[in-house]
Amino acid sequence: MSIAEPLPRYAEIRRALEEKILSGEWPPGHRVPSEHDLVAQFGCSRMTVNKAISALAAAGLVVRRRRSGSFVAAPKSQETVLEVHDIKAEITGSGRAYRYVILDRERRRARPEDLARLGAARGPLDVEALTVLHFADERPFVHERRLINLAVVPAAAREAFAASPPGTWLLEQIPWTEAEHIIRAENAGADVAHHLAIARGAACLVVVRRTFQAGATITAVTLTYPGERHQLVARFSPATR
Amino acid sequence: MSIAEPLPRYAEIRRALEEKILSGEWPPGHRVPSEHDLVAQFGCSRMTVNKAISALAAAGLVVRRRRSGSFVAAPKSQETVLEVHDIKAEITGSGRAYRYVILDRERRRARPEDLARLGAARGPLDVEALTVLHFADERPFVHERRLINLAVVPAAAREAFAASPPGTWLLEQIPWTEAEHIIRAENAGADVAHHLAIARGAACLVVVRRTFQAGATITAVTLTYPGERHQLVARFSPATR
DNA sequence: CCGTTATTATTGTCTATACATAATCAGCCT
DNA sequence: AGGCTGATTATGTATAGACAATAATAACGG
Known part of the structure; x- marks a missing residue:
C-alpha cells in the first residue's frame, strides 16, 4: 500500500x-x-x-x-532507458575486485577502418589504439578494443593508464555530450575467446560505443562480454520519465 | 552552422x-x-x-x-535511450514484406517457470503461451516466445491473432505503464536455429521484455534475433534529454 | 557540554497578470 | 476564386509576489 x-x-x-x-x-x-x-x-x-x-x-x-x-501523441516506438556503467565502477560497485591489463597499445595514423569506426569522414588523423582486458575477481570480465581520437584528446598519447583504464580516464578527462551505442551478438573469435577464457564460438554480447563532443568523435570502443555471464538491464516507465 | x-x-x-x-x-x-x-x-x-x-x-x-x-550530481551511469520497435512496424517501416506464423499455442495454468518469467510471485494464474516466428521478406527475422497473463488480458484467450501478431495486438489492446528489458547473447539451440535457419550455436541477441500495468505483469516475451543480422541502436545526449 | 528552541536561508509550489508568438479563421477586397 | 488582412485563440515565456516546507545554523538554558 x-x-x-x-x-x-x-x-x-x-x-x-x-x-x-x-x-x-x-x-x-x-x-x-x-x-x-x-x-x-x-x-x-x-x-x-x-x-x-x-x-x-x-x-x-x-x-x-x-x-x-x-x-x-501517437504511440511512440517503445523507448527504454538503458544504463551502461563505467566498467571499473560497475565491478567495484558490486563489491568485486577490479583489475585490468593493457594487452596492446599503438599510436598510429588512422587507417580507413579506424576512420570508419570513429565515424569520421575527413582526413588524416592520429589515433591511439588500445586493447584492454578487464577482470572481476580475477576472472576475465570484458574485452575492450578502443580508439582514441588524438586530435580531441592529445593528452591520451602521454598517458600511461597506470591508475585508471582508458575508459575511466577519458570520463574524468573530458565530458561527453553525445553517445551512440550499437548492441549485437557475435560468436567469439579465437583471440577474444582466449582472453575471455571461453569456448571459441561462444555467444558474446558486443557493445560498440561512440562518444562525441561537439560533433567530433572522442573515442570508439568495442566491448565484448561473455554472453553467458553478462546482460544489460533496461527499465522504463513513461509516467515517471 | x-x-x-x-x-x-x-x-x-x-x-x-x-x-x-x-x-x-x-x-x-x-x-x-x-x-x-x-x-x-x-x-x-x-x-x-x-x-x-x-x-x-x-x-x-x-x-x-x-x-x-x-x-x-555525481556522474551517473551512462544512460541511453534504447528504442525497441514493434516488430511488425519495424519490418514494414523499412519497406520489407512482413509475415508471421504461430508455431505453437497453449492455454494453461501457469507453471513455476512461467511465474518466474512473469515475475509474479503469487498464486495460481492462467496464461496463454505462444511461440511465433516473424519473417521479413520471407526470411526468418526473429523467434518469439510469449506468455500473456490472462488475469490482466482475458480477451487474449478468445483472440485468434489472425490479423496482427500477439505483440502488436497487445499494444493495441492495453497501454503499458512500465517495461523492463534484459539483453544478452546466447548460442542458438537446435530448435531456434532450425526456425531461424541459422547454424546451431550461432550467436543470437536475446531480448527479454516484461511489460507491466499498474504493477501487474501483462506479458513476458523472449525475442531471439540472429546475431549477425540484427542489432540494437541507442543514442543519447544529456543536453537535450 | 548537551539538548532544545528560534532564526534564517533555500527550495517548492502557487497565483495573477502581462505580453509575445504562432496558427487558424472569417471577412474583405480585388 | 484567390489572396490579403486583421481578429481570435491557445500556447510560450516572463514578472513580482506570496506562503509553505525543510534543514542548517545560531542562540539559549540547563
Whole structure:
C-alpha cells in the first residue's frame, strides 16, 4: 500500500490527464482540453496547468501546438532507458575486485577502418589504439578494443593508464555530450575467446560505443562480454520519465 | 552552422549552467549558486531561474535540496535511450514484406517457470503461451516466445491473432505503464536455429521484455534475433534529454 | 557540554497578470 | 476564386509576489 501523500497540485493534474491517456479514454490524436478549460475545471492558475501539460509534453505523451491545442501523441516506438556503467565502477560497485591489463597499445595514423569506426569522414588523423582486458575477481570480465581520437584528446598519447583504464580516464578527462551505442551478438573469435577464457564460438554480447563532443568523435570502443555471464538491464516507465 | 536563434531566457540560463558542469569547471558535488544569486546575476525573476535549474534536475545533472542548495550530481551511469520497435512496424517501416506464423499455442495454468518469467510471485494464474516466428521478406527475422497473463488480458484467450501478431495486438489492446528489458547473447539451440535457419550455436541477441500495468505483469516475451543480422541502436545526449 | 528552541536561508509550489508568438479563421477586397 | 488582412485563440515565456516546507545554523538554558 502506498501512503496517501499530498501531491502538489500540478502533479495531481498531470496524473489526471495521464490516466485518461494511458487508460485509452483519450486515444492518440484526441485533443486535450485547453489550458483555459483546465483552469476552470481544476480551479487553479494557468501556470499550474501549464506546468502539468508541459511535463506531459516533455515526456512525449502529448504534443502541443500553438493556437491548435494539445493533442495526445501517437504511440511512440517503445523507448527504454538503458544504463551502461563505467566498467571499473560497475565491478567495484558490486563489491568485486577490479583489475585490468593493457594487452596492446599503438599510436598510429588512422587507417580507413579506424576512420570508419570513429565515424569520421575527413582526413588524416592520429589515433591511439588500445586493447584492454578487464577482470572481476580475477576472472576475465570484458574485452575492450578502443580508439582514441588524438586530435580531441592529445593528452591520451602521454598517458600511461597506470591508475585508471582508458575508459575511466577519458570520463574524468573530458565530458561527453553525445553517445551512440550499437548492441549485437557475435560468436567469439579465437583471440577474444582466449582472453575471455571461453569456448571459441561462444555467444558474446558486443557493445560498440561512440562518444562525441561537439560533433567530433572522442573515442570508439568495442566491448565484448561473455554472453553467458553478462546482460544489460533496461527499465522504463513513461509516467515517471 | 546553426542559426543564431533567440533562445528563451530560461534556456539560456540552463545552457550557461550546463556548460559549467559539462566542461568540468563545476565538478560533482560543487554547489550551484542559489536561485537568489542567479536572479541577481542574470537579472530575471526567480521563476525563470527556477525553471532552468528544475530542468537540469529533471535531466539528472544537478540534485536539489531545500535549504542546502543545488549541487552538481555525481556522474551517473551512462544512460541511453534504447528504442525497441514493434516488430511488425519495424519490418514494414523499412519497406520489407512482413509475415508471421504461430508455431505453437497453449492455454494453461501457469507453471513455476512461467511465474518466474512473469515475475509474479503469487498464486495460481492462467496464461496463454505462444511461440511465433516473424519473417521479413520471407526470411526468418526473429523467434518469439510469449506468455500473456490472462488475469490482466482475458480477451487474449478468445483472440485468434489472425490479423496482427500477439505483440502488436497487445499494444493495441492495453497501454503499458512500465517495461523492463534484459539483453544478452546466447548460442542458438537446435530448435531456434532450425526456425531461424541459422547454424546451431550461432550467436543470437536475446531480448527479454516484461511489460507491466499498474504493477501487474501483462506479458513476458523472449525475442531471439540472429546475431549477425540484427542489432540494437541507442543514442543519447544529456543536453537535450 | 548537551539538548532544545528560534532564526534564517533555500527550495517548492502557487497565483495573477502581462505580453509575445504562432496558427487558424472569417471577412474583405480585388 | 484567390489572396490579403486583421481578429481570435491557445500556447510560450516572463514578472513580482506570496506562503509553505525543510534543514542548517545560531542562540539559549540547563
